Amino acid sequence: MMSIHLEAVLAEVHDAGLDALLVSTPANTYYVSGFRAIT
Numbered sequence: 001m002m003s004i005h006l007e008a009v010l011a012e013v014h015d016a017g018l019d020a021l022l023v024s025t026p027a028n029t030y031y032v033s034g035f036r037a038i039t
Contacts (some may be wrong), residue, residue, distance in 0.1 A: 001013055
């Protein structure tokens with residue numbers, strides 16, 4: 001099951017006509033995917 005944030009981000013990426021989105025900061029990675037990165 002995708003998070004609500006991930007669904008919203010993917011919709012925005014699609015609407016913008018992008019093929020990919022690079023999320024590099026741990027805080028943003030957690031916000032989008034729910035995955036807590038080790039820093």
